[in-house]
Amino acid sequence: MVIDRYIADEMLIRLARWLRMAGQDVSNPPEGSSDSGLIEVALKEGRVLLTRDRLLARRCEKAGAGFILLRSSQLDEQLLQLKEAGLSLELSPARCTLCNGILEVVEGSDLCGSTRPVETTAWRCESCGKIYWRGSHWPRIRERLDDKEF
Numbered sequence: 733m734v735i736d737r738y739i740a741d742e743m744l745i746r747l748a749r750w751l752r753m754a755g756q757d758v759s760n761p762p763e764g765s766s767d768s769g770l771i772e773v774a775l776k777e778g779r780v781l782l783t784r785d786r787l788l789a790r791r792c793e794k795a796g797a798g799f800i801l802l803r804s805s806q807l808d809e810q811l812l813q814l815k816e817a818g819l820s821l822e823l824s825p826a827r828c829t830l831c832n833g834i835l836e837v838v839e840g841s842d843l844c845g846s847t848r849p850v851e852t853t854a855w856r857c858e859s860c861g862k863i864y865w866r867g868s869h870w871p872r873i874r875e876r877l878d879d880k881e882f
């Protein structure tokens with residue numbers, strides 16, 4: 733299993749969200765960042781750059797930054813390619829899908845104004861405070877990650 737950190741370019745924000753649902757550490761590109769800005773972050777933080785841009789991939793290669801060049805614009809095929817590259821894609825609530833913050837488990841009873849049963853497990857993003865429930869969307873996500881004959 734590959735344990736790596738990643739940064740997605742602007743074309744792969746959606747893929748980045750899916751990877752975070754699988755517990756992968758995937759940064760969003762810094763706002764308004766240029767290609768060189770992305771490469772700089774990748775090098776500084778030791779992240780593998782995920783991109784569909786051949787030119788950008790070539791620049792990574794020259795700069796000595798890790799990268800994965802995604803072949804497809806289809807999310808399913810992108811996930812499949814990364815699975816083949818050795819990424820673990822099992823559903824795992826470890827990262828905020830929006831901001832890549834670390835999720836901490838909170839008990840249902842700790843959540844103010846919650847109408848959920850107290851035994852429900854939830855996760856809270858340490859960075860942006862977003863709450864994740866093991867809610868109705870959860871099985872659908874699992875299906876998508878599992879269903880691929882990976």
Ligand SMILES: [Zn+2]
Nearest residue numbers: 828831857860
């Ligand atoms: Zn967050």
